[in-house]
Amino acid sequence: MQQTVKVVGIGGSPRPDSTAERALRAVLAEAERQGAQVSLVGGAELVMPLYDPRDQLRSARALRLVNEIAGADGLVLASPAYHGSISGLVKNALDHVEELRDDARPYFSGRAVGSLAVAQGWQGGVSTLAALRDVTHALRGWPTPLGVVVNTETTGFGPDGECTDQRVRSQLETMAGQVVDFARMHLRASAREAAGVDVLAPAGK
Numbered sequence: 001m002q003q004t005v006k007v008v009g010i011g012g013s014p015r016p017d018s019t020a021e022r023a024l025r026a027v028l029a030e031a032e033r034q035g036a037q038v039s040l041v042g043g044a045e046l047v048m049p050l051y052d053p054r055d056q057l058r059s060a061r062a063l064r065l066v067n068e069i070a071g072a073d074g075l076v077l078a079s080p081a082y083h084g085s086i087s088g089l090v091k092n093a094l095d096h097v098e099e100l101r102d103d104a105r106p107y108f109s110g111r112a113v114g115s116l117a118v119a120q121g122w123q124g125g126v127s128t129l130a131a132l133r134d135v136t137h138a139l140r141g142w143p144t145p146l147g148v149v150v151n152t153e154t155t156g157f158g159p160d161g162e163c164t165d166q167r168v169r170s171q172l173e174t175m176a177g178q179v180v181d182f183a184r185m186h187l188r189a190s191a192r193e194a195a196g197v198d199v200l201a202p203a204g205k
């Protein structure tokens, strides 16, 4: 039986229904179609005080963000390109992952992380995507092989949330599948390890 994995999407901008959040919803919808349980921490929910390591987390939004990440088997990050990189809103959210330093699964450990950048052009989109993947590395996550840039000059989302560009839609779906597949593989390997099964032993041993 296939285990249910939880995929959490984080990102967007404070503008309701931002393109980054629409793209993020499309990835989560595909992950759900593939059997994952999904949850979104969107742009409006990321409006919170700047992360200060000296503070004890007090805001309900910060606590929810950290709890959602701690409970995730896979993650999807989405940021608009702001001056060639991750927006301050999304970077501040990622800084809060420091709260998981001493967690049983520290930071993003053991999770595949899909990244998508939304920009009004290619240059800022590509540099923002690279920045999201660098942060994922720094947080000990596993960036998915495919990351996605949504260029708003050429691509949008219809009223039903569907991406207008078939190729980008296909990329968003592929990335969702990579997050879900990795989460399932990791969960299976952890369960076998807990049961004392040597997954590297030759078959039949």
Ligand SMILES: Cc1cc2nc3c(=O)[nH]c(=O)nc-3n(C[C@H](O)[C@H](O)[C@H](O)COP(=O)(O)O)c2cc1C
Pocket: 013, 015, 017, 018, 019, 020, 021, 079, 080, 081, 082, 083, 084, 085, 118, 119, 120, 121, 122, 123, 124, 125, 152
């Ligand atoms: C402060 C700011 C800085 C921006 N910098 C860039 C940039 O460097 N490169 C780029 O392609 N787009 C840039 N943009 C455009 C946004 O990335 C783009 O409009 C956004 O991702 C899509 O808008 P939406 O998510 O609100 O729908 C910037 C927008 C703002 C507000």
